[in-house]
Amino acid sequence: MAYIRHPLKSSKRKLFRGRLVEAIEFNGFQRRQFAGTKSVSHSGLPPNAKYGISVDGELPVFRDKRTQRISVIIPNYNHAAFLRERIRSILDQEVELSELIILDDASTDDSRNVILEMTRDISVPVKLVFNEMNSGSIFRQWEKGFELAKGDLIWLCESDDTCDPRFLGTLVPYFSDPSVMMAFGRIDSIDREGIVVPQSGLSLSASKFWGAPIIASAYSWFNGPFGNKNVVANVGGCLFRRQEFSPDIFSELASYRICGDWYLYSRVARGGRIAYDPNAKAYFRVHTSNSSKASLKSESFYNEHVRIAQALRRHYEVNKSAIRLLLQNAWAICVANLGYAAGREFAQGGLIGEVMKTPRNINHILLILAACDEHVVSAACRLANTVSGRGEDVTVLLSGDATLFDRVRGLLSPSVSILPSIFAERMGLYPFLTEFGITTVWVADNEIGGMDGACRSLRIPLLSSSAEGFDLSTDRFRK
Numbered sequence: 001m002a003y004i005r006h007p008l009k010s011s012k013r014k015l016f017r018g019r020l021v022e023a024i025e026f027n028g029f030q031r032r033q034f035a036g037t038k039s040v041s042h043s044g045l046p047p048n049a050k051y052g053i054s055v056d057g058e059l060p061v062f063r064d065k066r067t068q069r070i071s072v073i074i075p076n077y078n079h080a081a082f083l084r085e086r087i088r089s090i091l092d093q094e095v096e097l098s099e100l101i102i103l104d105d106a107s108t109d110d111s112r113n114v115i116l117e118m119t120r121d122i123s124v125p126v127k128l129v130f131n132e133m134n135s136g137s138i139f140r141q142w143e144k145g146f147e148l149a150k151g152d153l154i155w156l157c158e159s160d161d162t163c164d165p166r167f168l169g170t171l172v173p174y175f176s177d178p179s180v181m182m183a184f185g186r187i188d189s190i191d192r193e194g195i196v197v198p199q200s201g202l203s204l205s206a207s208k209f210w211g212a213p214i215i216a217s218a219y220s221w222f223n224g225p226f227g228n229k230n231v232v233a234n235v236g237g238c239l240f241r242r243q244e245f246s247p248d249i250f251s252e253l254a255s256y257r258i259c260g261d262w263y264l265y266s267r268v269a270r271g272g273r274i275a276y277d278p279n280a281k282a283y284f285r286v287h288t289s290n291s292s293k294a295s296l297k298s299e300s301f302y303n304e305h306v307r308i309a310q311a312l313r314r315h316y317e318v319n320k321s322a323i324r325l326l327l328q329n330a331w332a333i334c335v336a337n338l339g340y341a342a343g344r345e346f347a348q349g350g351l352i353g354e355v356m357k358t359p360r361n362i363n364h365i366l367l368i369l370a371a372c373d374e375h376v377v378s379a380a381c382r383l384a385n386t387v388s389g390r391g392e393d394v395t396v397l398l399s400g401d402a403t404l405f406d407r408v409r410g411l412l413s414p415s416v417s418i419l420p421s422i423f424a425e426r427m428g429l430y431p432f433l434t435e436f437g438i439t440t441v442w443v444a445d446n447e448i449g450g451m452d453g454a455c456r457s458l459r460i461p462l463l464s465s466s467a468e469g470f471d472l473s474t475d476r477f478r479k
Contacts, residue, residue, distance in 0.1 A: 062398070062405045062420055063176045069098035070168065071151030071242065075141035076102065076159035077134070080110040082285065085194070087118045089162040090155075094169040098151045101127045103141045106134040111159075139260040143250045149242055152414070157236040162194070163282040170280035171239045174215070178409060178418040179395070181218065181272035182265065184231075184238035185280025186210065192287045214276040218269035218393075219316050219364070219437030226274075227312055227322030229329050230262040237282035240268040243415040246391055252311075259304040266315055271364045271393030271436065272417030297337050302346050305330035306355065313358035316437060323355055363392045363439040368421070368448060369408065370399040377404075380444040381411035388415045395436065397421050399448070421448055429454035 072090055076083065090100065100122075102115050112130060119126045127148055135141055142156060153175060155168070171183040189197050216224075225231050232238050249267055253260050309326050312318040318326075327347075335343035365387055369380050380396075388394045398408060399421035408418065424432040429450050433441075441455055443464045455462040 061177050061179065061423065062402065062409075062418060064178050064409060065176075066152075068153050068172055068175050069151035070095065070153045070155060070172070070239075071149035072097055072100045072155045072157060073142070073145035073149060074100070074102045074157050074159050075105065075138060075145060076107060076111055076115070077105040077138075078107045078109045078111060079159040080107070080114050081192075082160040082162075083111060083114045084118060085162050086157060086159050087115075089165070090157060091122060091124065092165045094166060095172050097124045099125045099127060099149070101129070101145050101148050103129045103145055104131065105138075105141055106131045137254055137257070139253045139256060142260075142264070143254065146242070146245070151242060153239055154242050155236070155239050158234055160285045160287070161234050161236045161283060162190070162285070163236065164280070167280045167282060168239070170277050171275070174275040174277070175239075175241065177273075177275075178405075179273045180215070180275050181415075181417060182238060182240040182269045183275040183277065183280075185276070185282055186278040187233045187237040187282050187284055189233075189286050190283045192285070194283070194285075196283070197286065210276070210278060212278070215273055217273050217436045218266075218271065220435050221269070221274045222266060222312055222316040223319050223322055223437075226265065227316070227318040228325040230259070230265075232261070232265060234282065234284040235261045235264070237280075237284070238265070240265075241414045243268065243270075244389070244413065246389075249391070256304055256307075257300050258298070259301075259308050262308050263311055266312060270388075270415055270417065271395045302330055302334050306351065309355045310358045313355060314360060315362045317360040320352070320356055324352055327351060327355070360439075364437050365392055365394045366397055366433075366436070366438045366441045367394060367444060368397045368399070368441065368451070369444045370421075372444070376444055377407060378411060381408060383442075384416050385411075385413045388413050395419060395438075397424055397448070424448065430458065433458055433460060 074086065074090075079086070090097070100119070102119070104111055104115060115128065119128070129144065129148070145156065146154065153172065157163075167185060171185060174180045174183045191197050221227075245267070253264060256263060305326065309318070309323050312326075313323070331343050331347050334346050365384075367380060367384050369377065384394045384396055394416045396408065396412065396416060396418045397420075398405060398418055405418070412418070425448065427435075429448070432438075433454060438460060441451060441460055441462045443451070443462065447462075447464070452462055454460075
């Protein structure tokens, strides 16, 4: 506290405070970035990366040669003043778009005329959905957009925000790595006129941690920065794979008023990895009618932080340190906006202890698959899709060449991430299983050397194709 209150001028005090908070929040989080800073291009990928095998932090990874189709979704309500800039920022991207879906939620301003004007003569296929009655929830609009989208990647753009023309060009290449489920960039705040405004805490531009590309498992992200606070301030600052979500996930999403985006990030990341690149720049607009700003004075904002903490415990078994920081961040915002009395009420009753009692109920299954006959490959992929479709996280650890990768990628659901077996071997089996939060290992054919010992030490069940509970011959679970 003495350090935070050091009697320097306010700008230096703010910088010191931000660095201290950053050191606390990111303690123990391991940055795994592409190939070393000297050889990283603006996209975060090694220069001259070719399909087949490339290098990620000196570990070879498979590269998907397919062109990623991008679906852009713009949910809008009464943002006519910003729609032209928002749509232009999307159409000016260096990457080709597959479709533009605009959802207007019964706006009472001139939004519909602006939408029709801006989409009249564009080359991108457009889907317009105009509600006659307001849905009452931005997250219901998101669900409708997901159902309409046909692309491989989803870019969900808030209608009052904007971005740099190189945003997609920077992030899309990360998805040639089949283990990456989500990627996001640097997000700055802007005012109504588009001028960058100072952020509370430490700005990304002054941050050592956020100054270089990062790629790490979703499990480690949510037990680190993403478990402490929502580091993607606006959903338009990220890109993620389109997946088939079960109705209960959409139901849960719609139950949020404020923190639904944080919940969505935790679900789309699944058992894969999350990439961050500061060269992908997006801008979050802060203005008087901004719903995020108004929510800070709402009791729902703080109640939903508790719900998010519980959701992250169920999915990623988020550690106590991250949960404490998440709730402390919410408490600090509560005090700043509602006063100390409200802060005391929010923090009372052993809140951290109660949240930590929430058990993990979403497993992360690692399926090891080597070059083998067509039947085994097909059955293993069907099994992975079945488990993923039930809501569990699934990663396929693949031992083979680009030909096997092509076969497997074509059979697997987009919600299943793929890593080469050499990734785990060079990283070390213990760190690999720990970083990805693996709860069960299934071996479809040949086991990776040492996996049995690693699983025994970490008390992770290791099943094989002939083991009880896992039957490739019938493509079913044994009871």
